[in-house]
Amino acid sequence: MRDMARMVLVLTTVCVVAALGLAKVYDLTEEPIRQALREELLRGVRAVLPPFDNAPDQDARVVNGRTYYVGRKGGRVVGAAFEAASPEGYGGWIRALVGVDREGRVTGVVILQHAETPGLGAKAADPGYLAQFRGKSLRSANWAVKKDGGDFDQITGATITPRALVKAIREALEAFEAAKSQIFTPGGEG
Structure with missing residues (x-):
């Protein structure tokens, strides 16, 4: 014992x-x-938004469970960054950070996470591929890949990944449009 x-x-x-x-x-x-x-996070926000001089993570707004990182320059709102995600990628989840200006035009997209096939679906993370989203808004583009009658390029041999990414960005832009008045207040003080 x-x-x-x-x-x-x-x-x-x-x-x-x-x-x-x-x-x-x-x-x-x-x-x-x-x-x-x-x-x-701030590196990603800097990559997708126009130049700002505040701390967007400290000016973040949460609307309907989605976080919007608000960028300001000289006290005036220049845009917001937010996540777009889809579980429908070929290798599973694709997560991107999307930046928009006050009018909802895409100012940049960077991929945060993916598990796509190297040399195929992983090409969706290339800056050249992501550049096609810049300047587009919810209303100025048909948010589908060209193979499905939309405005965005697919990747040869890897259409599933671009479909998932385009859909995720479209859905995130729809959420942004619905929340815009809560993210950006009148007078640019957002």
Whole structure:
């Protein structure tokens, strides 16, 4: 019985020391990880919005569960960035960050995550491919790939990926249009 009590005591001590060690590592790494994630977000926002001089993550608005990162220059709203996502990619989820100006025209798109086939569907992440979305709005384009009668290029041998991306961007733009009055207030103070 004494051996059993000693084993429980040793095991408890090991568990407490391990838990304290993990807690200390968490404390030491929490802030650097948070800062790295913030910088990654801001890099993406800078890539899709016109130049801004504020901190869009601090001016973010959440409308209907979707986060809009509002960019300002000299106090005037220049646009918003938000996520477009679809589970319908060939390799699963495709997540993109879309930037729009005050009128809802796309100012940029970057891919945040995908699991598409290298050399095929992964070409949807190429800046040259993504450039075709710039300047388009919900009403100025037919949001489908050309193979389906739309305005956007598909990728030879990988139509599923562009279909999913175009659909995700269209749905995100529809959500933006529905929420625009809550994101951008009158007078440009957004």
